[in-house]
Amino acid sequence: MYYYIKALHIIFIVTWFAGMFYIVRLFIYNTEAQGKTAVEKQILTDQFTIMIKRLWLGITWPSAVLTLIFGTWMATYFQPVPQWLWIKIGFVAALYAYHFTLHRIYAAEMKGVFRFSSNQLRIWNELATIFLIAIVLLVSVKSSMSWLWGIIGLLLFSGILMGAIKIYKLVRKI
Numbered sequence: 333m334y335y336y337i338k339a340l341h342i343i344f345i346v347t348w349f350a351g352m353f354y355i356v357r358l359f360i361y362n363t364e365a366q367g368k369t370a371v372e373k374q375i376l377t378d379q380f381t382i383m384i385k386r387l388w389l390g391i392t393w394p395s396a397v398l399t400l401i402f403g404t405w406m407a408t409y410f411q412p413v414p415q416w417l418w419i420k421i422g423f424v425a426a427l428y429a430y431h432f433t434l435h436r437i438y439a440a441e442m443k444g445v446f447r448f449s450s451n452q453l454r455i456w457n458e459l460a461t462i463f464l465i466a467i468v469l470l471v472s473v474k475s476s477m478s479w480l481w482g483i484i485g486l487l488l489f490s491g492i493l494m495g496a497i498k499i500y501k502l503v504r505k506i
Contacts, residue, residue: 334409341402344395349464351392352434356457358384359437360450379441388438396431416474420467427463451501458493465489 358380365376402422410417433456440447448456466486 334406335346337402338408341399341406344398345365345400347391348395348399348431349460351387351395352460353383353433353457355387355392355438356453356460358387359448360457362441363446363448363450363453366446371466384438384441388435392431392434396428400428406453414474416470420470423463423467423470427460427467430459447501452495454497455494458490458497461493462486462490 349419360378362377362384365373365380368376392436407417407421408414437448437453469482
């Protein structure tokens, strides 16, 4: 039974992350549409609103809930709970906090309020990538990973991501 629960947990993790990655892209496109002509803005905003609602409410939220259900169910198989799992739970809690920030952006955009620039949203989008890498590495290597090298690697990767975003911004201006 454990492996079926694990498979379902992984499936919903994948769909949850896919939803989080794509929703921020849609937020970016929706934000950029606000600078278009009135006709273009209306057409794009109407289309992005439909896409955002369907993705967020039909895929991302259900996947987040099912990930939590199957993950909690799986965690009951670990007695006592190993240290790596507690650390993973900490990362997952931070990931849910990130998910709730995306919900706040979703709610604001559905009301026509655009608080963030497209560049700020691009940076925010990369946070999900950092969570994904941290959680997958933690689960894969568990206690055999050096915490120091893990943190250094994660910080280095984060710096590279932020640098790539800055380069992309410069290239877009050309």
